[in-house]
Amino acid sequence: MLSLSWRTIRARWSAFVGTFVALGLGVCLLATTGLTLAGTSRDAHPPIWYAGADLVVVGPDRLTVAIDTEPKTEPKTEPKTEPKTEPKKEPEPRTEPEPRTEQRNLLEPAPVPADVPARLAQVPGVVDVVPDRWVPVDLDGASLARPWSSAALRPYPLVRGTAPTAADQVVLTAPTTRRPGDRVVAQTPVGPRELTVSGVVATGPPAVYLDDAVLAGWAGGRIDAVGLRLAGAASERPTVEDRVRAAAAGLRVLSGDQRGAAEPDPDARPLADALSLLGMTATVAVFVSIFVVAGTFSFAVAQRRREFALLRTTGATPRQVRRLVLGEALAVGVLAGLAGCLLSAVTAPPFASWLVRAGFAPDGFTARFSPWPLLGAAAAGVLVALLGVWVAARRAARVRPVEALREASVDSRIMTAGRWVSGLLFLAGAGAVLAAVPAVGSADGLALTLMVALLALVATTLLAPVVVPVLIRLLGWPLRGTSGALARSSALQAVRRSTATAAPILITVGIAATVLAATATLRENERRAVQDRITASALASASGPAGLADETVAALRAAPGVRAAVPVRDTQLYVRSGDSLGEHPARYVGSGVEQVLRLPLLSGSLADLTFDAARVGAGTGSGSGSVTSPGAATGPVVGTATVAVSRSTGWRVGAELPTWLADGTPVRLRVVAVLADSLDLDGSLLLPWELAARDGPRRGADAVYLAGGALPDLAPVVAAGGGRVVGIGEHLAATTAEQDRGNRLALFAVLGMALLYTGVSIANTLFMATADRVRELAVLRLAGATSRQVLRMVGFESFLVGLLGVTLAAAVTAGMLAGLRAGLADLVTSPRIVVPWLPLGAIASCCVAVAVSAGLASAALALRTPAVHLAAVRE
Known part of the structure; x- marks a missing residue:
């Protein structure tokens, strides 16, 4: 059958061009996103800061929480009885259920306990112990400050000046225009500090170096890493390393190239954002490619029903028909997969470069050429090709020989039981996911919106044949004349063809409309x-990584006319609730928050947000969650704090929550206030500002809400603290503009290539559909129709199919927006539906124009051959 497949491909090459194009471009789309995703992975790299250290000890980067899912039971004891003559049985030993553990990646690196350097110094074979600290600063382009002692671990010597010997001295990193003796102002977590440049080290990663005692004070005593130098021969190093691991139990001990993982990576957060965005892009790419390729192959097989009918009547078995079709799909899949992979080598680098220019990836990011994305995309293409023809091949193979000609003549029943069930299941799934979209807000709403759109579009495609005849009659009613009547009749008689040709338009307009709207x-x-939430009159925001220090906040509170100055900073918490460990967005807020924000308080009091470092115990509140090692944050509970939660969390006033901060530091939390769910709060937990000093590397506030005061009086205070202040209206306008720009670029990244691919598939499908109708067009010509009338009929039918796809997409979008509005009613006072008519109208018009152009172009090419020759075209 494989040889027959090759003969069929050669004989019907024009019919296979469409499937080859669809599959090749689909593989290219998958491979392009795969190669770009591969660029986000980072291999171990040689250390830069710790090149002079033999070992580096750092805190864990994962939180591992052991959760006891079953209560412990004591062994049963029998009541005392008279001794029996039988030998006494030993009581069965008590069995402890093994706890289940859950892990989460920490948002911030965990600190090294303060006593670890002293313990490591006692390890035989360790000759030098260098504690290292990273403090965010803003000074001459550098964003990190480190102790001068750590400079001994890096191969960058002083090129000018001397080491810092006084509290107000600093060493900069070349290249710099500063010289020893220059005075500079550094913005630090403890406020602005005027320093004197004492020296400059050779070119390296941008950082500044200060006296060890000064930096320890700025860091609040936090240690981020410990560099070790070992004595003895290389053969003795493994023994010393084992001793170090024993002394630093629960921490990571890195050697070789692994030492590079201990260094701060400024690209880590941008790469994480790029990974998230590319994950959504890959999801859309997979869905669109599967949808288009499967639909194209299924349509191509459906066009050949007469051929399969003749094979059945000449004695071909169902198994032989299936093998024939699968052999053709395999041959086309392999060739198209190879072509798509080669094309992706051209498209992936420009896409990665665009991500950098748009700000979604760090400088230097590029696609990474790896065989695995290419092999995966090619294999997916072949698999999709085989699956795409399997159902159609089974239907064609099940036709009995006596029914073969009838099966080839007219459309059979399209809506089978399996199609009904699948369509309704996808529709129910779309409704379930849509109900969760308002709860996550716009921050994570894009991912869920994409999921809703994909599920709804699959459901619509499966159920479309039910409404297609009605829509064709309604949309085709304005078409007048003979050509219009023929176009309407042709579309009604071939519902399968009309549905298949409208599907790429449905998917293109549907994805764009649902996601954009x-x-x-x-x-x-x-x-x-x-x-509606913000009642503050102005907002001060930090310009650098150090944030706005507490002394800047105090200066703002003392400014004339200021009634309240409330610092805020975003973070993340890990909370054990029941038998699971959840990640929750959180925000530290200062006292007086009720004067700058209108919070929807349901119960409790926001005035009770406090932190008590003295109330420290040996646990994390009620429950059996515990921190384990290795790979977990370590350290005692830092105290007891209170928290305000949203109603959707299910927690009530008085509940105690086992909690870990962003760097894995354990803390007790007691709920003192419950807020109503709100779209803008995104379910964030509100924490007392005093707890922020215990969470991650020390830094100031992200912003300060201000009630009262004049901007001219506030601006100098904020500028001295390394920030800027604007009126709340200007802040909201600027934030909205920036977020809208980011959303547009993100949507372009997620949908751009997919929509381009589906646009090509529209033309591809119309070419396939029209090319299969050459005999029909010839019959019209022989019946007396002119070429212009035939073209007009094809144009009307293509336009009708285009409107059909747009109408189905509009119905999906309307249903989604109605469900979204109902979900928003509980979160927003008067929810408003926004439809970006201009871009959606442009996309829909382009799709219809492509459909009409493709239909007319293929018909015009067919009509160049005399009608008599076309009528005799071999099937």
């Missing part, structure tokens, strides 16, 4: 919620 709706309602 839902995202715009979420953003607008969140903006309105924020506008």
